[in-house]
Amino acid sequence: MANTYIEMETLKFLLFNVHDLKTVLEQEQFEEYDEESIAMMLDSVKDFSDKELYPYYREMDENPAHFKDGEIIVHPQVKKYMKAGGEMGFLSGPFSYEAGGMQMPSMVVHASAFIQETANNHLPGYIGLTVGAAELIVHFGNQFLKDTYVPKMMAGEWSGTMCLTxxxxxxxxxxxxxxxxxxGDSYKINGQKIFISGGDYKGAENIVHLVLARIKGAPAGTKGISLFVVPKNRFDADGNLEYNDVTTVGDFQKMGQRGYCTTHLFFGDKEDCTGWLVGEPNQGLKYMFLMMNGARIAVGRGAAAIATGAYHASVSYAKERPQGRELQRTGKKDASQEQTLIINHPDVRRMLLLQKVITEGSLSLVFLTSRYQDLSQSLPDAESRAKYKLLLEILTPVVKTYPSEMGITSVNNGVQVLGGYGFCSDYILQQYLRDIRISAIYEGTTGIQSQDLLGRKITMENGKALKLLSEEIMNSIKESMAHESLKPLAEKLGSKLELTQKVLQSLMGYAMKGDYQRFLADATPFMEFFSTIIMAWQWLDIGREAQKALVSADTSFSTEFYENKIHAMQFYFKYELPKTTGLSEILMDKQALTLNTEKHLFA
Amino acid sequence: MANTYIEMETLKFLLFNVHDLKTVLEQEQFEEYDEESIAMMLDSVKDFSDKELYPYYREMDENPAHFKDGEIIVHPQVKKYMKAGGEMGFLSGPFSYEAGGMQMPSMVVHASAFIQETANNHLPGYIGLTVGAAELIVHFGNQFLKDTYVPKMMAGEWSGTMCLTxxxxxxxxxxxxxxxxxxGDSYKINGQKIFISGGDYKGAENIVHLVLARIKGAPAGTKGISLFVVPKNRFDADGNLEYNDVTTVGDFQKMGQRGYCTTHLFFGDKEDCTGWLVGEPNQGLKYMFLMMNGARIAVGRGAAAIATGAYHASVSYAKERPQGRELQRTGKKDASQEQTLIINHPDVRRMLLLQKVITEGSLSLVFLTSRYQDLSQSLPDAESRAKYKLLLEILTPVVKTYPSEMGITSVNNGVQVLGGYGFCSDYILQQYLRDIRISAIYEGTTGIQSQDLLGRKITMENGKALKLLSEEIMNSIKESMAHESLKPLAEKLGSKLELTQKVLQSLMGYAMKGDYQRFLADATPFMEFFSTIIMAWQWLDIGREAQKALVSADTSFSTEFYENKIHAMQFYFKYELPKTTGLSEILMDKQALTLNTEKHLFA
Structure with a gap:
């Protein structure tokens, strides 16, 4: 069962065939890459993950990062991983050549990170946050900040964090x-931050914190927040590192992701903490949110990866564990027969297929949104770039939320496949279940994402993003109608698009009357409704690509592989899409039952 | 926030008003009890739970039961609790006077255990299994076994276990x-058992194992299984306890319920383990299953209890935690305002109401089924007893499953209410989430329960149980139609009953054609469909009782209390019942996608 945490064929099929990486690679920005070199690179990431990530997954949980004598002790693999990340380009991948990076497409960066996270989701965050912090400096910082911090960060020598909460x-x-x-040229920083992932660890040469703070006299609310670089150690006049009064005062022990430290930091406890402003004053939250699409795709990707690892662990178990006998067509069981493998029981197959459609569909959505990100930055004409920017905007809350929420459901089913063993620490499923739970909370909870989707993205530019998205889906439907076997599914998806219009008309009624509280009260069920339909589109695309490959006798993958994708598409349409019927009933129901009018509901 | 793990008013309202304990107490078997004495007894159980159970909940998780030097080390509270359970009648409650018990109604026994489990679900299992083991001896054992074991077990001096797996x-x-x-008069036992809850612990004077085993030469399969009493220590010729060759070889560390030990036992490793047959040979599984209804209600009850504790913990947090501002009707937020408590956010209220309807509805179902159990044993005429027996049979898989599966959903929402803190070990929500996960596995997984419901209970006696159940629900609908405000909900439930008939007709088509594999393939979605409708019935009954109390100005509970129950009923009908529309689509879809015809789906 060793290393069965990912299936590279599916990743490649989604990346190259379904989401057409080629078109992205054809853009000038990415001209140094071709499909072959990317495929080889991803294989080497898998090799690396086999050797440097997966073997430490369980032990990082069993020996969690922890606060001791004023320091955070992490697994020794953290430092090794940061260093390797520098060498292998995990840190420089997303940056432009100009910034000293490798100028890789976002799709490829996410593919690489996904592979790593399926192997061990406790480690990639250290690199992910370092990249995020460096991106803020590269995009908005001055030359001094760029020169001082970015090369060290790209090399994996210094870590980075995001200090918001x-x-x-x-x-x-x-x-x-x-x-x-x-x-003078800098600022004195004073305050405390909690839930800082990768915030400190013993042996780190330096940690570069990107800190949200208010300049004295700034306006209240979000309009008065600025962004600062606040390193744990700063350079003194002689160019030596000296302590910058950033103190780790504790950590948070968690139910999962226990190898990924979560810290509580004090800045300026001794009134000697220096920060350097990034960009203009009072623009901090704007800068943060300009980088937020990427961060939110990353959370959805991480959730998809954890659920993928769990899926393969439960499939492996189901293929090896004998229990019970196959029910004959007649309903009889024959006790004298050998026990059958549990993968032959329909209910186990249903649970595994549910995991399959959630995890592979989630990865498809990650590639779709990162493709939009790439096209929004690399296409030659501004109008097309703007189009893909809007598509990215509207799907960002979905790619953050669906893999997180349904990933929990998926791993929960993975545990159930193992029966009593699923609950036991000797088996890995319970760790995946504990790890994935944070995904629906990180980087904006599901409630926040849902309000973003319905309250901001659906309505933005008079519904233009939604219109563009509907066109994309209609194109997929049209293309699918050309295949006889896909017709009923394409029609079904078309009817769900119409249902979406009906639901939105009903909800918009509240907004038109100026009742935004009502409009947004059921944003979370709307997210579930909307994302379930988006995933049907993903599965239609996956199924259609497989169908085309079968028809054209494309031998890139086996016939069985294509047939299984078509089967999974049918499963999604049979078992998942019907949820939207009940959800539409909820969303169009006129009763208001959750508004804060009845104060004492929970008295 | 201390001790906010249960609300006794709701428990009493469900027990006394909605489920009419009075009728049960009027039966001769229970004539020594009245409502007042029961209410006082339950209050004393709550006091006991405040002092002896809740304070140890967290520490039993942090210092889990574990195997060391051939023994299982448990929290010191385990022995104290067993002793107190003997003194307070927790152990003798369910037994007849003749057997030395207190002859309490099952409804009351479950109410008492529920209170305890909301406070600390790691302890009551030690008593629950001892009762279960003693019940097998009392019902099926000979006088020697009864005299030797039952008094010690009822006193809490000796523990009991069930050794199946x-x-x-x-x-x-x-x-x-x-x-x-x-x-001779006994048997030599040889074999090993795993997942034995409460299987051993340091300082236990004796542990009485009820063991399933095969007498040499017995038929294969379930027809050759017998039941034995196998104590850890047996009496020697002089009446002293001597070791009976039952060895604890290890334990199972788990993601939750870590204070409740789970052991791996060897019987007869030195060929010196004696067992005494209970009842007739080859009837072991039958005996076990005769006691199974109670055990399965108990698992559902435990899940409902864990979810209830979590619900109150998240409500308490939501009432104290300020975060963000109330969205004004106009959609504006005013940053100069004070932050609002999160309980005022509609999405948080939605999550809390979801927890409320799942937990209170689950407890209602526990009382309903234990009421059926009581009536099936205490009513004077055989026909009525048989009727309630059938009602108990058909709802047993539901009361095992709904609180377990939806309890996980409920606690998961409870974690989400706390945001990042929900994931942190400093807050209790994550423990509830880890603890409840086992419920869907214990005593027959959800898959097993679902096959029992659809494959056995729905069809039993030509559908008689289902017919009786439909009559019960129709009576509730009729009674509700008399209240103008309940009419739309009653009609909605009526339409769902009709939908159930349609779904069953469609599924029965497969059975009629002799295709049982197809018939049962979607048993689990059917369970979800069926139980969601059963819960709507429960909520209609709860809402109607509250409505009646408002109309008659019954002051047993506050007006607000009644109004909140009606509000929760409306919430259930708006947000939960619509699921059944999509589920019915799944169940009536003719595609077979999970049968074992395509062998290589997971290749």
């Missing part, structure tokens, strides 16, 4: 109170 | 291979 300000960032007082 | 025989009990060889 404070004890009183989590989902509500407008309530941040960390202060910045001008002091 | 073996490494190769979990869901498939027909594959048990533990052997019993006749040896």
């Amino acid at each position: 404070e004890p009183q300000a989590g989902s509500s960032l407008s309530d941040i109170v960390t202060t910045a007082v001008p002091n | 073996e490494p190769q025989a979990g869901s498939s009990l027909s594959d048990i291979v533990t052997t019993a060889v006749p040896n």
